[in-house]
Amino acid sequence: PDTVLIGLHGFCGASIDYENLATHLIKTQPRTAVYAYEVRGQGKDPLKERRGDIDDPENWSTDLLAFTKLVREENPGATVVWFGESMGSLILSQTYRDLVAKGETPPCDALGLTSPVVKIRDDFPTWKKELVRGLSKVAPGARVSLEALSGGEPVPMTEDTVHSEQSETNSWHIDKHTLRLLVALGDMIEEMPACAATYQVPTIVLHGGNDFFTSPDDVKSFTGEIRDQSMLTRCFYPEGHHLLMYDSVRDEVIGDIANWLDELRDER
Numbered sequence: 001p002d003t004v005l006i007g008l009h010g011f012c013g014a015s016i017d018y019e020n021l022a023t024h025l026i027k028t029q030p031r032t033a034v035y036a037y038e039v040r041g042q043g044k045d046p047l048k049e050r051r052g053d054i055d056d057p058e059n060w061s062t063d064l065l066a067f068t069k070l071v072r073e074e075n076p077g078a079t080v081v082w083f084g085e086s087m088g089s090l091i092l093s094q095t096y097r098d099l100v101a102k103g104e105t106p107p108c109d110a111l112g113l114t115s116p117v118v119k120i121r122d123d124f125p126t127w128k129k130e131l132v133r134g135l136s137k138v139a140p141g142a143r144v145s146l147e148a149l150s151g152g153e154p155v156p157m158t159e160d161t162v163h164s165e166q167s168e169t170n171s172w173h174i175d176k177h178t179l180r181l182l183v184a185l186g187d188m189i190e191e192m193p194a195c196a197a198t199y200q201v202p203t204i205v206l207h208g209g210n211d212f213f214t215s216p217d218d219v220k221s222f223t224g225e226i227r228d229q230s231m232l233t234r235c236f237y238p239e240g241h242h243l244l245m246y247d248s249v250r251d252e253v254i255g256d257i258a259n260w261l262d263e264l265r266d267e268r
Contacts, residue, residue: 003029003265004071005081005112007036008064008088010243011185012146014044014172017085020245024254025261032261033078035071037063039088041181043172052143052174057184061095068107079264083112086213086242090117090188093195100198110264111203112257115242117213118192118222129186136179143176156212158247159239196225202267204233204260206253208240233260 005025007018015036022034038044040063041054054060064082072080082092092111099106120129128149135142203226207219216236226232235256237249244253 001031001033001075001078002268003032003079003081003261004075005032005034005083005261006064006068006071006108007034008082008084008091009036009039009042010084010086010088010115012043012170012173013085013087014038014042014170017243017245020250021254021257024258028258029261031265033075035067037067039063039091041177043170043174052176052181053141053178054181054184057094057188060091061098064091064095065107072107079109079268080107081110081112081261081264082106082108083114084116085114085245086117087185089113089115090185090192093192094188097191097195097198100200106201108201110201111199112206112260113203114206114244114253115208115211115214116192116205116219116222117189118196119214119218120186120189121213121215132179132186133183136183140178140180142179144179144182145176149182156210156241157243158241159210161243193222193225196222197227199226199231200228202231202233202264204235204257206235206237206244206256208242208244208247208249209236209238210241212242 007015009015009017015038018034018036025032025034040059041050041052043051045051068080084092096106096111205219205223207214207216209216223232223234237244237253240249241247244250
């Protein structure tokens with residue numbers, strides 16, 4: 001491979017979420033490799049007692065850096081792309097920002113973000129955020145479901161699926177996560193604009209008009225923080241939902257990712 005994509009799946013996801021993209025790239029770009037691992041604290045974490053929890057969010061960055069080191073050793077000289085979906089985009093962004101803050105060069109040559117959650121929704125009550133944060137200090141291991149946080153409102157993930165239905169189809173779905181994990185994600189979301197300001201490599205951001213978690217205007221504002229706009233490719237799908245690579249627009253999404261990877265190859 002001359003190009004390697006390291007995929008980080010999202011909240012309640014698994015590495016298999018990159019199957020559609022990988023299958024397409026095998027057929028169209030045989031020199032592009034896709035690696036994806038099970039994110040710590042999610043439903044296929046090999047340590048079952050960690051599922052739905054995170055002891056220290058810095059471990060997410062430690063895992064990404066360790067995995068990247070292994071992949072680079074297997075593929076010397078290849079272009080390495082950090083590619084994150086939803087929660088995965090939070091992890092790679094935070095890792096990238098922290099390394100830049102330390103004066104270090106992040107070990108990736110490009111960034112990809114699919115459905116990044118870049119702001120907590122305006123209609124999410126402040127009192128609820130503060131309640132979760134306060135309770136996490138008293139009982140960090142207490143668990144709550146996404147549906148409970150949304151007040152019972154259905155959380156659409158694709159055109160024809162909602163979050164609560166994933167437990168019926170995905171063996172790795174987790175019904176409830178700990179308060180400390182949810183607080184960690186909330187903190188990372190609020191830091192996303194500051195993360196964008198540190199991006200210094202070619203970056204693609206893909207998002208949908210029907211994303212439950214983030215509005216198109218919020219994503220546009222987020223990408224505006226990238227200092228060198230010539231590095232940015234933004235792809236917007238008006239009919240798209242949160243899980244773009246499994247949504248009704250997936251063929252267009254995967255095609256746009258493949259074209260961007262080809263452009264990266266041409267620029268080498």
